Amino acid sequence: MFTGIIEEIGIMRTISRQGQAMILTISANRILADIHLGDSIAVNGVCLTVIAYDAVSFTVDVMPETYRRTNLKKLQNGNRVNLERAMSAHGRFGGHIVQGHVDSAGMITSRNTEQNAVVFTIAPEDKAILKYIIPRGSIALDGISLTVIRVTEESFAVSIIPHTLAQTILNDKQPGVSVNIECDLLGKYVERLLSYKAPNEALGSGKKEGITAAYLAEHGFN
Numbered sequence: 001m002f003t004g005i006i007e008e009i010g011i012m013r014t015i016s017r018q019g020q021a022m023i024l025t026i027s028a029n030r031i032l033a034d035i036h037l038g039d040s041i042a043v044n045g046v047c048l049t050v051i052a053y054d055a056v057s058f059t060v061d062v063m064p065e066t067y068r069r070t071n072l073k074k075l076q077n078g079n080r081v082n083l084e085r086a087m088s089a090h091g092r093f094g095g096h097i098v099q100g101h102v103d104s105a106g107m108i109t110s111r112n113t114e115q116n117a118v119v120f121t122i123a124p125e126d127k128a129i130l131k132y133i134i135p136r137g138s139i140a141l142d143g144i145s146l147t148v149i150r151v152t153e154e155s156f157a158v159s160i161i162p163h164t165l166a167q168t169i170l171n172d173k174q175p176g177v178s179v180n181i182e183c184d185l186l187g188k189y190v191e192r193l194l195s196y197k198a199p200n201e202a203l204g205s206g207k208k209e210g211i212t213a214a215y216l217a218e219h220g221f222n
Contacts, residue, residue, distance in 0.1 A: 002042045002084050004095030004138075004145025006168045007031055010043070012079045013057055020064035022072065024048075027057045031085050040086040040100070044169070045143030045180040046070050047086075047100025071105045071178040080169045082143045095145025096138035102180045103129045106141075108173055109155060118165060120173070123155040124181055130156065132183035132191075140182040144168050 008030045016023040024043070031041065035058060039050045048060035067073050075081070087093070104126035112119050122141070124130060133139060133156050137148050146158040165171040173179065194213055 001087050002047070002095075002098040002100055002143065003087050003093055004098045004140045004143060005084065006082045006144055007084050009080050009167075009169060010083045012075055012077050012081060015075060015077060020067040020073075022062035022067060023051075023059060024062060024072070024075070025057050025059045026081060026083070028083055029056075031083050032056070032058065042082070042084040042086075042098070042100045042143045044070070044072065044081050045098070045100060045140050045182055046072055046102055066102075069104070070102045070180050072180075074178055080172060082168050084143055096140075097185060098140045098143065098145060098182060099185060100143070101182060103132070103183050104181050105178050106181045108175050108177050108179060110175055111173070114159065117159045117161055119149070119157055119159050120170070121155050121157045122179060122181065127154065129181065129183055130154075132187040134187075138184045141179045142169060143180070143182075144170065 008028060010026040010028040012024065013027045014025040026043065032053065032055070035050060035053050037050055037052070040047050041050060041058065041060065042048070043060065046066060048062065050058050051061055052059040062072055104124045106122040106124040108120055109123050110121040120141075130151060130153070133148055133151050135148055135150055139146055139148050139156070139158065141158065144164065146160070146164075148156050149159050150157045160170055
């Protein structure tokens with residue numbers, strides 16, 4: 001689990017591709033202080049496993065499912081990437097619950113300055129994820145914990161303070177560039193619980209299982 005608070009910006013050192021599989025080696029500094037084989041590190045918001053490391057870099061695998069769902073396939077040598085280690089049990093929870101499981105890539109459609117902030121508007125490739133995005137709710141973009149300021153049927157917007165721009169790769173991003181999107185997991189779990197049908201219910205036995213909207217209303221959750 002991650003918090004969406006970026007620890008440092010790494011640099012893509014080497015990229016090995018074989019079909020939709022990739023091996024990435026990333027130069028870093030701070031996160032190498034206590035790195036171990038098998039550790040989870042979020043790279044642009046994607047949870048990846050360390051398979052090798054040395055004094056100046058670490059290496060991770062990217063499997064085909066991750067390749068297809070995220071913007072990691074667009075990486076090139078020399079690109080900057082957001083890095084965050086998995087949260088320690090005694091760590092401070094500065095952002096929100098981030099799993100490093102990207103729901104969809106998205107395209108930045110606009111970038112506008114609003115006094116001390118910069119407002120980004122993003123259109124997800126998979127428009128179905130917009131149902132999980134709410135105004136003033138949490139969202140992760142390239143692994144950065146952010147707050148949604150508005151949502152439409154096609155896109156959503158976030159407002160970025162100068163500190164976040166300076167400490168992450170968002171400052172590199174312009175309209176037409178891709179970002180990884182991870183929605184708040186709470187909405188996804190609620191939807192699954194409300195829509196789930198037990199096997200006997202699906203077969204028409206008449207016996208209802210699990211939580212439904214009617215069940216919640218009946219027990220006072222209106």
